[in-house]
Amino acid sequence: MSGEPGDDREQLDYLSFVDYAVARTARELPDIDALAMRFVLTLHRATSALVYDLESSVHRPRGLTWPGFRLLFVLWLAGPAEAKRVAELTGMSRAAVSALVKTLEREGLVCRRQVAHDRRSVQLALTEVGRVAIADAFAAHNAREQDWVGVLSESEVVTLIGLLGKLMAGSARIAARRRS
Incomplete structure (x- = not known):
């Protein structure tokens, strides 16, 4: 990956990497579904950040x-x-x-x-x-x-919960693998 004019890779952080990764991948593989990629990367990074924060600020101090x-x-x-x-x-x-x-x-x-x-x-x-x-x-x-969740309104939280529930229910349609 050679640098390109205006390349700010050094300025990337955990969340801004999503924009960079989607744009870069879309240039390399123009037939990808960039919206699906952005969704999965964003969801994964948000979940990882949330879990890390809960574990480090709440659970580890309690020995868990x-x-x-x-x-x-x-x-x-x-x-x-x-x-x-x-x-x-x-x-x-x-x-x-x-x-x-x-x-x-x-x-x-x-x-x-x-x-x-x-x-x-x-x-x-x-x-x-x-x-x-x-x-x-x-x-x-x-x-x-x-x-x-304090950054979201109550209706946004309810909507997001509904959408995530719909996503999980739809996982059966694609025979998504789960631990059992």
Whole structure:
């Protein structure tokens, strides 16, 4: 990639790279769908920035990781569940849940017990310490969520939620792969 007249690649940042990437790719591959590319890049970068901010400002100070928070959140709301169900609800692989549970169990946040009807399966549950930890973490998490959506009006938030829901529902049409 040689420099071009007026090339400001050195001035790019995380978000402005989207404009640059779309323009550059459209020049290199004129048949691409630039709008679809812009949407996916923007959505991915916004999601990554949001998750990083939540993890670094809310969860790490409480000794949690993003995956750890997600697992505790699912158990908090869905109650005790088999590990495979927790994997499904968190969007994590079973192997990731298994490894994470070992850490959360060691920290006294989660307990596991064999499932009576299937001795190969385990049921996961929050401990009382885990219940207190997730309630505290979620209160701070939600305050930060409010900071993030505060730049949008209520109707914009509702519209965006509807559009993202429509996008997720439409993923079945293209047989999008998901963790299971």
